[in-house]
Amino acid sequence: MAAANRLACYSDPADHYSHRVRLALAEKGVAVEVIDVQAGQCPARLAELNPYAGVPTLVDRDLVLYEPGVILEYLEERYPHPPLLPVYPVARAHTRLLVHRIQRDWCSLVDRILDRRTREEARTQARKELRESLSGVSPVFAEKPYFMSDEMSVVDCCLLPILWRLPVLGVELPRASRPLLGYMERNFAREAFQASVSSIERTMR
Incomplete structure (x- = not known):
């Protein structure tokens, strides 16, 4: 279950937007539970978390993020090493x-x-x-x-x-x-x- 881990990512295993988030997580070595959501499907829990019921959706305890760019920015701030954005x-x-x-x-x-x-x-x-x-x-x-x-x-x-x-x-x-x-x-x-x-x-x- 998503609640069992602190960090979870609802992800379409065929979607390139979901893939970019999974790649950033892997680059940073972040332990995450990846929950596969096939296109056209929407688990009840995802519908509760995301008003658009879409993926990727990142869950970090009480925080829920559901736009790829926002997720990548958050990961960069939350897990700054190794950096995926320049310093200056x-x-x-x-x-x-x-x-x-x-x-x-x-x-x-x-x-x-x-x-x-x-x-x-x-x-x-x-x-x-x-x-x-x-x-x-x-x-x-x-x-x-x-x-x-x-x-x-x-x-x-x-x-x-x-x-x-x-x-x-x-x-x-x-x-x-x-x-x-x-x-x-x-x-x-x-x-x-x-x-x-x-x-x-x-x-x-």
């Missing part, structure tokens, strides 16, 4: 802006592809845009081990779950995207990332 305000602002751009530029396309209500021609266009956009930014990944950073950050926690899903999204990166492919290979092999992957997500590649 300007660098922090830049990191937050990158997260915003990932949400606007890439997550929106991913969500369009995965939405069953999306018409096939719109889905095909979204795949094309996502492939071209990721390919275009690939050279950036040759400069640093993480996305525009020497250290793992919240930006990577948002990006890696998307990249993990490229096969099920129907997006194949060209060979010219070698820096990005290398970034993916290195980070998918990391212990924390592997710990964050659900059994359903393991079938995606």
